[in-house]
Structure formats: C-alpha cells, structure tokens
Amino acid sequence: MLLVLLVIPAHVRRRAKLRAAGERLAGAMQRIGELSREAGLSRPPRLLLRPAGQRDAFVFGLPWRYYLVLPTAMVVRWRNRGLFDPVVRHELAHLRRHDVQLATAVWIAAVPVLLAPIVGAAATWDLSLIPMYLWRVALVMGGLWLVRRQVLRSREYGADLRAARQSGYWRPLSTVLQHATNQRGGRWRQFLSHHPTVAQRLGVLADPGRVRGASFADGLASAFLAAIFLPLLHNTLQVLTTGTPLFSWTSQIAAIVVGPFIGLAIVLGPLLGPLFHLILVPLAVACAALVWRRRVLPVPRWLIDDERTAWPAAAREPGLGFALLTGVASGALAAIGVTVYRLVAGKPVSDEDSIGRYLLWLLTAVAVALVVSFVTLVLVPRSGAAVGLVTGVSAAAAGGLFINVLNTFAFGNILDLRFWLSTMEAMVALWLFGYLLLLPLTLATWPLPWRDVPGRLLTTLSVIGAGLATLCVVGPALTLREV
Amino acid sequence: MEDERAFIAALTELALERAAPDELVVFEETAEEYFADPQAALTAANQDSAVGFGLELAMITPVALAVGAAVMQALVTALSDRAVTGVSGVLRRVLRKRTPDPADIVLSPDQARYVRQVALDRARSLGMPEQQATLLADSFVGAIATAS
Known part of the structure; x- marks a missing residue:
C-alpha cells in the first residue's frame, strides 16, 4: 500500500502529461513562494504546467513534496495578480488544510482492512466465502466513495473561504470563479462530482453561513x-x-x-440554523401563547396553608393582537427609515458602501426592536417580559421583512429569499442578545400588582419610541455620509 | 515537413509578439506540443480533477499555430509561382532578418487582405472570440509586413 502511495505522484505526472516550469517562469515561482509563506506553508509546492489545452488547477503529492499544477495560460499571466493570486491561494489552502492527504487517507485506511480477509482466505486456500464477501466489499467501497466525494466537495468551500480570508476580501476570488468553467450534466453529475458548482461556491463566498455540513x-x-x-x-x-x-x-x-x-x-454541520429555530421559535411561540391565554389559575386550597380565599385577577391587556401590531408597526417604521436613507444616499457605489448599508439595516431594525421591548417591559408590570418578547421579535422580524421587500421591489435588487431569511434571522438573533440584557428590568416592576395596560397605549408609545430610535440611527448615518 | 513547421513557428512567434507577448516564454514547449498532436493541443479538456479549479482561460499559442499553418498555405497560394519549400525558405530567412529580400515576400494590398481573411476565418473556426481573432489576423499580416 505504501509503495502504491509513493508511486501515485509519478503516475499523476505521467498521465496528466505535466512538465516542470522552466527558468523563464521564475517570476511565477517566486510569487508562489511568497503566497506559500503567507499561507503558512513551510516550503512552497513545486510548480508543474499542464498541456496548453488544459484549464484546470490542482495540487497533489506527498507530505515531503507537494506539486501545484496550474494551467499554462494562467502561469504566463502571473503578473495579473487579480487572476493568479486567488487561484494559487485557493490551491495552497488545500495544502494547508491537508486536503491532499484526506483525499487518499480514506483508501489508505479502507483498502488494507477490506483486503485482509481475502488475503487470509487465500493463505488458507479457503475461498468458499469470497464471493459473498466481495459483493459486501463492493457496497462498502461504494459508500466510501460517495462519502469521500462529499468530503472533497465540502473542502472546496473551506479552501475558498481561507483564500478569501488571506487576501482580505472575497471579491477577487469571486471574480475569478465567475470565469471558471461551469459544470454541466445536471444533478447526477453534481452528486458524483468532486466539486460544488460555481454558483454554489459563489453563494458560500458571499454568505459563508450557507456552508452545509451534511447533505x-x-x-x-x-x-x-x-x-x-x-x-x-x-x-x-x-x-x-x-x-x-x-x-x-x-x-x-x-x-x-x-x-x-x-x-x-x-x-455538527448545520448547527447554528437549527439551533436558532429550535430555541428561538418555540420560545417566541410559547410566549405568544402565554400572552394570549394568560390568566390566574385557581390554586387548590389544600396546596397552601393560608387564610386567603380570593386571589387577584391577572391582567389581560395588552392582548396578543396589540402586541403583534406594536411589533409590526415598529418594524415598518424601521423599514421606512432605511428607505429614506436609500432615497437620500442613492445607490451604493462600492462593496464597502453596500456592507455599510447592510449594517445600517441591522442596526436600525435591532434598535427599534429593543426600544419596543424596553417600552413594553417598563409599561407592562409582571408580564412585561413575555409581552416584550412578542413585541420585540415581531418588530425585528417585521423590520427585516419590510426592509427586504422594499429593497427588492422598490429598488430592483435581486429577489433572494435565502438572503431575506438570513437577514431576518440576524436581526432577531441580535435583538435577542440585547433583550437578554434588558430582561432584568422586569424585576423592577415585579412588586407592582397585575395591571391591565391598554393595547392602544402600548402601541402608541412603542411606535413613538421606534420612530425616535429610527431617527437616532438613520439621522447620524445620513449626516456622517454628507460629511 | 520540418521546414514548414519551422516556418510556421517562426511566423507565429512574430505574430504573438503583438497578440500575446506573455505566452512567448513557453512558446517552444507549446509549439512542440502542438506539432506532436495538433488536435489535442487545440481541444480544451473539461475534466474534474481530484482537488481542482476549472478556469475559462485558454492559451492563444495553439490556436495561433493553427492559424499560422493556414497563413502559410495562404502565402503559398498568394505567391503561387513558387514552390512551397522555396516560399518557406525565403520567408524564414526574411523572418530571421538574415538575408531579407523584400521583393520576394512583399504582399500587394490584395494579397495582404487575402492572407488576413484566411487567418481571420481560421481563428473564427477554432472558436476564438471575434476581438482576439481580429487582433491575431492583423498580427500575422503585420508580422509579415514588419519582417519584410
């Protein structure tokens, strides 16, 4: 097995007709050396060239001697850093993440184990069980083959993200990927391929949260x-x-x-998304149910040793309808604030500007949701924490939804429902973090008796608070922009 | 055969000085590869390698060599009173700027247009983008004119 491993690099070189880069490409090799040091590799891989018609780049080799194979068309254009560096960084990231060993480790581990019974049977000349064993081995090998391909596909995302992180920004690699050959052959080919599609890789680069751990x-x-x-x-x-x-x-x-x-x-793969839904959604639904159905249940007399026979009635106002209305109206105000900013500032002029706009979205919606929750906590004694959760989560979610709707349909941005969902999730998650800090306030109103608070009053005060919060975020943003 | 290949290579190398100077550093290896198997050199593979990265980026040299072969044939046609070997020999000498004899290879405007059109058609037929094909055809005609 070890012998096979040692022979593989030479076989790859011969089969792919690879040739060493000559002295005239010393500049390219020097650049690869610089990028290798940046990638944290102790020594750079040796550069090999593919035949002129080939367009693929890859790495292979053994731990003491790795090879970086690049298309000749790319190597001769090594001075074009926008093209050369992202591709080389991506391939070096594979080396740094030990993907080459991973690609072969599966077979190194599996083949000897699966072959051992055959060797044993051959040694004792008892081959009667071999046919039955072989078809089982074939099934296991098929399973391993699929797992290995999936692992390699997922490593592509990791190499992309590492390369993007090293260059400081995802855009250069994204630009190169847009010129990469697109896979053809439909879903079956994708299922068997070593690589995700270009569209999938671009999507992960733009939004790393899309990396899925398990398909x-x-x-x-x-x-x-x-x-x-x-x-x-x-x-x-x-x-x-x-x-x-x-x-x-x-x-x-x-x-x-x-x-x-x-x-x-x-x-382990898709951990954050499900956790988010598992925790937050039931929490919000439970609190909404509590707000809707809240009442004091009669306490059995045998349970307590007390003279009291009458218990104060629970507050029933504000109801769930007003709580939701408060959140949605406040979220709408946040969206209006963001829209005003867009109208005044115009289209984003750069990637940095776009990122800044996105942060403004988050800040506005989260600030509004926190203000609404704060008003609820202060205004509604005892049950303010539960009602505040409903008003806050609905404000953050509605804010995210309205902002996305306006951005898509009023300003012609691409309709991407995943982006909508991830934005709303980010807003709600950030609001939840702030709300946990606000929650101790509920202790301050706990000594107060249950008291009905009119839903209209809650909505009015919350909307006023939301308007002020929007002004406090969007106003300075506009002022700073003009400065 | 060797003369023809040497002529095509020399003419193409001159044309690439304008059309794709970056590729000259690997010209010899690429030309050798092309003459060994022209079809393989011209066909871009689309294989999915172990840990790979497909790029929509092609070398111009193989296409330019194929165009160079067509240009040589066009020159033979244009200067039809000479044998192929004679044309090759004269042009190679001119291209090397050893014993230039402009009278032998100077093309009339019609002949130059004809050679350019042949080069352009061949580049297009090999799938080269229009802008690149035009630049390459002009480079071939320019190379001949400059050499003369």
Whole structure:
C-alpha cells in the first residue's frame, strides 16, 4: 500500500502529461513562494504546467513534496495578480488544510482492512466465502466513495473561504470563479462530482453561513456505513466478552461507539440554523401563547396553608393582537427609515458602501426592536417580559421583512429569499442578545400588582419610541455620509 | 515537413509578439506540443480533477499555430509561382532578418487582405472570440509586413 502511495505522484505526472516550469517562469515561482509563506506553508509546492489545452488547477503529492499544477495560460499571466493570486491561494489552502492527504487517507485506511480477509482466505486456500464477501466489499467501497466525494466537495468551500480570508476580501476570488468553467450534466453529475458548482461556491463566498455540513447523500452514506459496522462490532464484542459481565451489554456498547459517528455527521454541520429555530421559535411561540391565554389559575386550597380565599385577577391587556401590531408597526417604521436613507444616499457605489448599508439595516431594525421591548417591559408590570418578547421579535422580524421587500421591489435588487431569511434571522438573533440584557428590568416592576395596560397605549408609545430610535440611527448615518 | 513547421513557428512567434507577448516564454514547449498532436493541443479538456479549479482561460499559442499553418498555405497560394519549400525558405530567412529580400515576400494590398481573411476565418473556426481573432489576423499580416 505504501509503495502504491509513493508511486501515485509519478503516475499523476505521467498521465496528466505535466512538465516542470522552466527558468523563464521564475517570476511565477517566486510569487508562489511568497503566497506559500503567507499561507503558512513551510516550503512552497513545486510548480508543474499542464498541456496548453488544459484549464484546470490542482495540487497533489506527498507530505515531503507537494506539486501545484496550474494551467499554462494562467502561469504566463502571473503578473495579473487579480487572476493568479486567488487561484494559487485557493490551491495552497488545500495544502494547508491537508486536503491532499484526506483525499487518499480514506483508501489508505479502507483498502488494507477490506483486503485482509481475502488475503487470509487465500493463505488458507479457503475461498468458499469470497464471493459473498466481495459483493459486501463492493457496497462498502461504494459508500466510501460517495462519502469521500462529499468530503472533497465540502473542502472546496473551506479552501475558498481561507483564500478569501488571506487576501482580505472575497471579491477577487469571486471574480475569478465567475470565469471558471461551469459544470454541466445536471444533478447526477453534481452528486458524483468532486466539486460544488460555481454558483454554489459563489453563494458560500458571499454568505459563508450557507456552508452545509451534511447533505442527504452524506446522511445516506454515513448511515449506511454505520449500519453495516454496527452488527460487525456487536458480534466482535460478543466474542471478546463471552463469559464476562459485559456480555449482556454488547448491544449498548456497540451503539455507544457507532451512535456518535452518525450524530456528529448530522449535527455538527448545520448547527447554528437549527439551533436558532429550535430555541428561538418555540420560545417566541410559547410566549405568544402565554400572552394570549394568560390568566390566574385557581390554586387548590389544600396546596397552601393560608387564610386567603380570593386571589387577584391577572391582567389581560395588552392582548396578543396589540402586541403583534406594536411589533409590526415598529418594524415598518424601521423599514421606512432605511428607505429614506436609500432615497437620500442613492445607490451604493462600492462593496464597502453596500456592507455599510447592510449594517445600517441591522442596526436600525435591532434598535427599534429593543426600544419596543424596553417600552413594553417598563409599561407592562409582571408580564412585561413575555409581552416584550412578542413585541420585540415581531418588530425585528417585521423590520427585516419590510426592509427586504422594499429593497427588492422598490429598488430592483435581486429577489433572494435565502438572503431575506438570513437577514431576518440576524436581526432577531441580535435583538435577542440585547433583550437578554434588558430582561432584568422586569424585576423592577415585579412588586407592582397585575395591571391591565391598554393595547392602544402600548402601541402608541412603542411606535413613538421606534420612530425616535429610527431617527437616532438613520439621522447620524445620513449626516456622517454628507460629511 | 520540418521546414514548414519551422516556418510556421517562426511566423507565429512574430505574430504573438503583438497578440500575446506573455505566452512567448513557453512558446517552444507549446509549439512542440502542438506539432506532436495538433488536435489535442487545440481541444480544451473539461475534466474534474481530484482537488481542482476549472478556469475559462485558454492559451492563444495553439490556436495561433493553427492559424499560422493556414497563413502559410495562404502565402503559398498568394505567391503561387513558387514552390512551397522555396516560399518557406525565403520567408524564414526574411523572418530571421538574415538575408531579407523584400521583393520576394512583399504582399500587394490584395494579397495582404487575402492572407488576413484566411487567418481571420481560421481563428473564427477554432472558436476564438471575434476581438482576439481580429487582433491575431492583423498580427500575422503585420508580422509579415514588419519582417519584410
């Protein structure tokens, strides 16, 4: 196996007709050396050129000697930093992240293990079980093959993001990717490919949160391999623990070993999004239900030793309708403020300007939602925390929605529902963080008795507060812009 | 055959000084590769490598060599009173600027237009973008004129 590994680089060189870069390309090699040092590599990879018609770049080799293969058309244009640097940074990122070893490690680990029984059977001349074993091996190899491809696809995103981080900005790599060859062949080819599509890579570069840890194929292949592994492990454990107290626990021990693999594969990737929904959405729904249905339940007399027979009634106002109206109206005000800024400032003129606008969106909507929550906490004693959660989350979500709607339909930006959702999520998450800091205020009003607060009053005061918050954010932003 | 290849290479190298000077540093290797298998050199592969990065970026040299071959044939036609070897020899000498004989290779305006059109058609037929094809055709005619 080791011998095969040592031979692979020479085989790749011969098969791909690669040739070493000559002295006349010393400038390109020097630049690769500089970029390698920036990437944290102890020594730069050796530059190889592909035949003139080839357009692909890749890295291969062994830990003590890596090769960087670039299209000749790109190497001769090495002075074009906008083209050369992002591609080289991307390939160096693969080396830094040990993707080359990863690409071969699967087979290094799997092939000897799978071949061992065959070698053993051949040594004892007992080949009767080989046919049955071989088709199982084929299934396992198929599963491994799929997992390996998926892992390599996901490593492309990592290399892109690392390259973008090193150059300080994602735009140069994005520009090069837009000129990359697009994959053809539909979903089946994408499923089998080593690479994500150009569109997917561009999407992740623009919004790294889109990187998904586990796709359907990942889950399928991982679960298949784990399911195959489980009975094997169980049987092995039974043999090992026969006659010991552990024998009756072999199923559980096997499950403890295999379970985390499946769990990690499924959970670790798309962690943040589901956590967000798992925690925040039920919290908001529960609080909305509490606000809607709040009342004092009769306490059984046997539960307490007290002379009192009458209990104060709970406050019923403001109801859920007014709480939601307060949030939506305040969110609309935030959107109007952002729209006024857009009308006065005009189109963004640069990427930095666009990022600044996006931060202004977030700041305005979050400030408005926090002010609304604050007004609710102060105005509504005891149940202010629950009502404030409903008004705040609806203000942040409505603000995000209205801002996106106006930006898309009034100003002609691209309709991207994922962007809408990620913006709203960011606003709600930031508001939630601020709201946790505000929550202790509810203790200040806790000694006060339950008291109905008219919904109209809450809405009016909250909207006034939201308007002032919008002015406080958008006004200075406009003033600073003019300065 | 060797004479023809040497002539095509010399003429193309001159044309590339205008059309794609960056590519001259690998011209010899690229020309060798082209003459070994012209079709393979002209066909851009679209393979999905192990850890790869596909770029929509092509070398002009292989296409320019193919155009150079067409230009040589056009010159033979334009100067049809000479044998191929004779034309090649004269032009190669001129291109090397050893024993220039402008009278032998100076093209009339019609001949120059004809050569340019052949170069342009060949570049287009190989899928070269219009702007690049025009620049390359002009470069070939310019190379001949400059050499003479």
